[in-house]
Amino acid sequence: MIAYIMCFMLFLVGLYGVITRRNLVKIAVSLSIMEISTFLFFALVGYIDGGVAPIVDPADPAKVYVDPLPQALVLTAIVIGLATTAMLMAVIIRLYRKYGTFDIREIKNLRG
Amino acid sequence: MNPLIPLFVVIPLAGAFLIMIIGRFIEEFNKYFTSLVLLFLTCISFYFLFTTGEKIFVYKVGGWEPINSVPIGIYMVMDGFTVIVVCIINLIGFLSAFYSISYIKRYTAGNYFYALFCLMIGGMNGVVLSGDLFNIFVFLEISVISSYALVAFGVEK
């Protein structure tokens, strides 16, 4: 139970970063922290008491394995998050080339 | 287990990457290939429109049968509502690709446009054909990221 509350606190840390920072690159990093907190929550849902990591060792078979399905889903979601972050970085570089600054308050005022 | 169902997703995906390779060497390849691929998909979707009455076609990818009646593996489902949406997607995609044969002459990067267009059609087909929530998420992300790049497209000549 305490692990799920920690994931939610990580989400709130990322949300604080998106709202209050002025530099565009810091906003992108905080968005990535929010995505990572949801991946952690999703992988923790599949935990079974007394289970080991779901890798079969033929010399030492265990009885109870942790559920591997959420881990596979999180692997796919990490790759999708990478693609979204790469697209965000391309937009940020384009904005810097046009306005000459990374500060969002100045970009809002310029309206070039 | 109708083997024509996963063709809706596999053929646009393979076509997009074939366009990226062969389009560098042959000039006019990308336009006509895209129109041919979408014409083929439209014909298959009309075939399903006329043979799907009340039946539900289920395709299990990889052949994984359910264990203790719990389904494992990826399922692709085609029922009455799905076949109407698949017909709409492929028909309008074919008409757009056919119109763009002469319109794309104004832009310089024709290869990228047709590859992204095929990926977007394949992603949209996957959204309506998938049988569980996670595959809806995966195909939604494929189609949405391709549409981001298509919205920002274009260096005019």
Add this chain to the structure above:
Amino acid sequence: MKGMTIIVKKTTQLIAGMIFMYGIYVIVHGHLTPGGGFAGGVVIAGSFILVTLANGGDFMKLLKEESGTTIVESLATILVIVIAVSGFLFGTKIFFNNFLPKGIVGHLVSAGVLPLYNIFVGTEVAASIFIIFLSLIIFKEESKG
């Protein structure tokens, strides 16, 4: 873009080969240990990015590298789909069927087509991330000169 000082160049000459070999290890043992296609592909792309950052390169050389890497990425994706379709042709009519013989649990050459999928997906992911990096650098070079 300019390269870096001679200390950085000598260090990357020593280390980049080891990072590449570690990435290949993570990809090929994907059915025995955690890792597989995605994670190993990212490690291999890291070694390529390290060599490009340390040595620099002018505009024409980067453009040629980008066009070659795009062909490698598209070829790897087409090979993944060819293996999936060849499961359709060999006997039963199912895509993504596992048709090669599965060996003994725990050996390197086992589990049918899974190591082949891992290798091609790893190549494709490495090529994609290297193309993202090269596109951002070419974009910056265009605006300067």
